Amino acid sequence: xxxxxxxxxxxxxxxxxxxxxxxxxxxxxxxxxxxxxxxxxxxxxxxxxxxxxxxxxxxxxxxxxxxxxxxxxxxxxxxxxxxxxxxxxxxxxxxxxxxxxxxxxxxxxxxxxxxxxxxxxxxxxxxxxxxxxxxxxxxxxxxxxxxxxxxxxxxxxxxxxxxxxxxxxxxxxxxxxxxxxxxxxxxxxxxxxxxxxxxxxxxxxxxxxxxxxxxxx
Numbered sequence: 001x002x003x004x005x006x007x008x009x010x011x012x013x014x015x016x017x018x019x020x021x022x023x024x025x026x027x028x029x030x031x032x033x034x035x036x037x038x039x040x041x042x043x044x045x046x047x048x049x050x051x052x053x054x055x056x057x058x059x060x061x062x063x064x065x066x067x068x069x070x071x072x073x074x075x076x077x078x079x080x081x082x083x084x085x086x087x088x089x090x091x092x093x094x095x096x097x098x099x100x101x102x103x104x105x106x107x108x109x110x111x112x113x114x115x116x117x118x119x120x121x122x123x124x125x126x127x128x129x130x131x132x133x134x135x136x137x138x139x140x141x142x143x144x145x146x147x148x149x150x151x152x153x154x155x156x157x158x159x160x161x162x163x164x165x166x167x168x169x170x171x172x173x174x175x176x177x178x179x180x181x182x183x184x185x186x187x188x189x190x191x192x193x194x195x196x197x198x199x200x201x202x203x204x205x206x207x208x209x210x211x212x213x214x215x216x217x
Contacts, residue, residue, distance in 0.1 A: 059213045060098075066205040067100045073201075074194035075186045077102035078157070080110055081165070081210075084177035090124050091177055093117065106185055108155060122146035130164040130179055135199070137161055139189070157183045159190060161198070165207055168214060178210060 067079045081098035084091035094117050096110040122144055130136045138160040143149035152160065160183040168176045182198060184190065190198075 059209050062209050066201050070198050070201050071102045073197045075184045076182045078183040080181040088175050120147045130162045135163050156185055159184050
């Protein structure tokens with residue numbers, strides 16, 4: 001009788017272990033989903049806070065005026081401000097928070113289209129280079145197959161300049177990176193004079209505006 005009980009218990013052990021493993025797997029899955037939901041909510045709050053500050057009436061109009069000046073003095077016809085989130089060294093998600101177009105010919109709703117966009121290794125390298133050097137010159141034709149090349153090809157962008165604007169700490173594991181894309185559909189590249197004119201406006205106006213409004217408590 002005792003032997004039968006022991007044999008039955010031994011036989012049940014694999015079933016119990018299997019059940020525990022399945023339970024552990026489900027709990028781990030639920031925890032990952034909860035953490036993902038918390039992270040997404042946090043990212044949404046951060047983006048909302050940044051967007052509210054950038055779209056402050058005074059700041060918005062000052063940036064718009066500065067961008068109009070760039071459009072008038074260079075061949076640029078599209079301007080974006082973007083933020084990179086979810087990381088400190090290697091960011092994973094980017095969103096457009098401000099866009100301005102010289103005309104309606106190539107206009108897209110970038111704020112709606114490029115929201116919480118998951119980026120690839122090529123894009124991460126671009127962000128690092130922009131922060132390191134301040135400015136990265138991009139020719140769509142010369143890009144490796146990547147997310148950015150796909151976007152630029154779809155939008156018929158020929159040249160773009162990525163400028164680092166600001167980095168703000170969020171917590172021990174996350175920063176928010178703010179950068180800008182100045183693009184053209186023109187077949188000719190930006191001249192050095194145009195870059196100088198754009199840099200002056202970025203440094204004297206756009207960076208200062210963003211720094212002032214985003215560092216406000």
